[in-house]
Amino acid sequence: MTQTTQPTPPRLTWDARLWGALLVVCGVIFLDGLDVSMVGMSLPSIGADLGVSLSSLQWVVTGYVLGYGGLLLLGGRTADLLGRRRVFLVALAVFAAVSMLSSLATNPELLIAARFVKGVAAAFTAPAALSIITTTFHEGPDRNRALSIFTTCAASGFSMGLILGGLLTEVGWRWTFLMPGPVALIVLLFAVRLIPSSPRDDTAGGYDIPGAITVTAGMLSLVYAVVGAEGAGWVSVQTIGLFLLAAALLTTFIVVERRSKHPLVRLGILRNSSLRRANLAVLTVFGAYVAFQLIGTLYLQNLLGWSSFETALGFLPAGLLVATLSPNAGKLADRVGTERMIITGMALFVVGYALSLRIGPESAYLATVFPTILLIGLGFAIAFPALNIQATSGVPDHEQGLASGLFNTSNQVGGAIVLAVVTAVISSQSKGVTTSAGMLSAYKPALGVVTGIAALGLVIGLTGLRGLKARRAAEAGEAAELEAVQRELAEDELTPAA
Numbered sequence: 001m002t003q004t005t006q007p008t009p010p011r012l013t014w015d016a017r018l019w020g021a022l023l024v025v026c027g028v029i030f031l032d033g034l035d036v037s038m039v040g041m042s043l044p045s046i047g048a049d050l051g052v053s054l055s056s057l058q059w060v061v062t063g064y065v066l067g068y069g070g071l072l073l074l075g076g077r078t079a080d081l082l083g084r085r086r087v088f089l090v091a092l093a094v095f096a097a098v099s100m101l102s103s104l105a106t107n108p109e110l111l112i113a114a115r116f117v118k119g120v121a122a123a124f125t126a127p128a129a130l131s132i133i134t135t136t137f138h139e140g141p142d143r144n145r146a147l148s149i150f151t152t153c154a155a156s157g158f159s160m161g162l163i164l165g166g167l168l169t170e171v172g173w174r175w176t177f178l179m180p181g182p183v184a185l186i187v188l189l190f191a192v193r194l195i196p197s198s199p200r201d202d203t204a205g206g207y208d209i210p211g212a213i214t215v216t217a218g219m220l221s222l223v224y225a226v227v228g229a230e231g232a233g234w235v236s237v238q239t240i241g242l243f244l245l246a247a248a249l250l251t252t253f254i255v256v257e258r259r260s261k262h263p264l265v266r267l268g269i270l271r272n273s274s275l276r277r278a279n280l281a282v283l284t285v286f287g288a289y290v291a292f293q294l295i296g297t298l299y300l301q302n303l304l305g306w307s308s309f310e311t312a313l314g315f316l317p318a319g320l321l322v323a324t325l326s327p328n329a330g331k332l333a334d335r336v337g338t339e340r341m342i343i344t345g346m347a348l349f350v351v352g353y354a355l356s357l358r359i360g361p362e363s364a365y366l367a368t369v370f371p372t373i374l375l376i377g378l379g380f381a382i383a384f385p386a387l388n389i390q391a392t393s394g395v396p397d398h399e400q401g402l403a404s405g406l407f408n409t410s411n412q413v414g415g416a417i418v419l420a421v422v423t424a425v426i427s428s429q430s431k432g433v434t435t436s437a438g439m440l441s442a443y444k445p446a447l448g449v450v451t452g453i454a455a456l457g458l459v460i461g462l463t464g465l466r467g468l469k470a471r472r473a474a475e476a477g478e479a480a481e482l483e484a485v486q487r488e489l490a491e492d493e494l495t496p497a498a
Contacts, residue, residue, distance in 0.1 A: 002343070017194065018136075021194045021195055022146055024187060024190045025133060025150075025191075026129075026197065027191075028088075028129040028152050028187070029124045029154040030157035030187075031187065033158035033319075034164070034180055035064075035099075035154070036158065037157075037162045038164055038165030040293050040294070040297060041122050041162060042165060042168075042173040043175045043297060044297065045308065046173050050111075051327065052108050058419055060112060060115055061290065061294070061419060062416050063111075063112040063113070063115040064115040064116065064247070064414055066412075068126070068408075069119075069411070069412030069416060070120075071119075071120050071123035071216060072123045072213040072214075072405045072406075073265055073406065074211075074405075075087070075124035075127045075128070076127035076131065076404055076406070076408075079127055079128040079131055080131070080402065084135070085132075085195045085196065085197050085280065087124050087128045088128040088132065088193060088195060089192065090124070091123075091125040092121075092187065093188055095122060095180075098114055098121060099177065099178065100181035100182075101114060102115065103178035103181075105177075110178075121126075123143070130150070130400075130407070131404045132195065133146050133147065134404065135400050139393060143389070143392075144329075144331075144333050144389055147326055147388045147389055148330035150385075151322070151326040151381075152327050154384075155321075159316055162315050162316050163309075163312055163316065164176070164179060166311060166312025169308035196377075208256070208260050208262055208263055211265070214256060215247050215264070217249050219246075219250075219413060221245045222243070222417065224493055226417070226420035226424055269399060277344075277460060281383075281387055281461055282387050282414065283410045283411070283413060285414070286344075286411045287415050287419070288349065288450045289376065290414075291419050291446070291449070291450050292353065292376070294419065295426070295443055298426075299443055303361060303436050303439055304362075307481065314365060318376045318380065319377065320378030322380045324381075325382075326384075326385055329381065330385065331340070332382075338389050341385075342387060343461040343464070343465070346460075349379040350454045352373075352374075352376045352379065352454075353376075353451040355371050355372050356447050357451065359440070359443070359447075360435075360440065387407075391404075406465065418449075422449055
């Protein structure tokens with residue numbers, strides 16, 4: 001019997017064109033980080049200028065997140081069907097146009113609508129970008145290195161967005177909405193020249209529009225139920241009805257996927273335990289951070305009296321840590337494995353958010369907030385690249401768009417749901433409150449929710465250890481079998497023929 005082993009893919013030559021294509025694709029995640037952090041810095045100014053309450057203000061963030069998360073799966077499917085390059089370029093052009101138009105919004109409704117459309121555009125660029133990386137770079141050291149750079153660009157965009165958001169908000173919050181437009185156009189010009197063409201898969205089937213509609217409507221109903229519960233009441237007909245509607249829509253989505261000839265999500269892909277764990281974990285990571293950024297911005301600006309630029313500088317160390325350390329994450333994953341990296345990062349999140357509970361009405365930033373910012377930065381630098389690697393490992397090329405879409409969907413859905421819950425907590429606790437001590441009593445329970453979400457992420461990460469031991473045992477068994485076969489062959493060669 002001849003034993004066959006799967007050939008190891010050849011290492012790629014990282015020439016100038018490959019680097020150029022990678023950096024252009026990474027420009028999308030750079031833009032995403034830039035946009036999220038700039039808008040986060042400008043929220044208090046938007047609320048003051050347009051007269052928007054906190055519960056309505058969070059829809060400026062949530063509108064983008066819902067458009068993004070709701071259609072990511074369709075975006076990933078479209079990239080697989082129509083070709084990743086084509087989808088990437090068209091969606092990026094739409095992103096640039098809507099960015100510039102959103103700066104002209106004169107009321108919160110138009111602003112939220114523009115943010116939703118912008119999120120839809122991002123829902124097509126992000127999975128196309130990630131699947132371009134995962135199909136260009138072979139699984140192993142090359143892909144790990146590329147995904148580390150991808151994470152670094154996200155952190156760099158976030159860090160730059162903090163600085164630009166703080167500076168531009170001082171001039172006017174509309175500039176924070178305009179800025180990503182020209183940057184997207186520059187990325188688009190380079191993308192036309194550097195992104196390699198990918199064939200259209202005419203044999204892959206069609207689109208699952210019913211699936212896209214039911215999953216998006218289900219998530220929208222869920223978030224709206226949480227946001228509206230503070231005003232209508234958690235046991236009101238409206239709230240209970242919306243929760244039931246969300247459950248019905250999401251159940252319908254699963255039924256549609258099971259019966260569709262060309263499902264938006266091939267449910268069998270969820271049998272991949274690494275992919276499943278990565279999606280659940282990233283839901284807690286992004287959800288906790290988006291909520292923490294809102295609380296931190298309100299705390300620093302409303303209670304401590306910081307300007308938007310000073311607030312940006314306060315958050316900056318986390319982004320700088322991620323940008324500095326993430327390039328080495330691929331090498332670290334090769335040496336210690338993604339499971340240990342994820343657990344370490346999740347533990348740092350829990351400790352960091354727990355430390356933020358010490359804030360007071362006149363707390364010193366260096367003693368209370370700064371340690372949390374540092375631990376969050378370290379957590380992202382270690383855990384997020386590892387989650388990216390896990391979410392796409394063991395997935396065939398023709399489903400990389402789907403895997404990328406699932407991962408980014410979990411990311412954004414976590415942001416929408418946790419932000420809605422935390423906003424509801426703050427709104428309910430701050431009714432009629434005018435003093436600093438009263439506002440602090442609203443922020444601390446919200447920080448408790450964030451800490452609990454991070455702890456849930458740590459539990460999810462720990463479940464990977466059981467799978468790790470099983471995989472290591474299987475690998476050791478395979479290695480022992482191979483060694484035994486090689487030893488028998490060697491003995492046969494040494495035994496003289498009769």
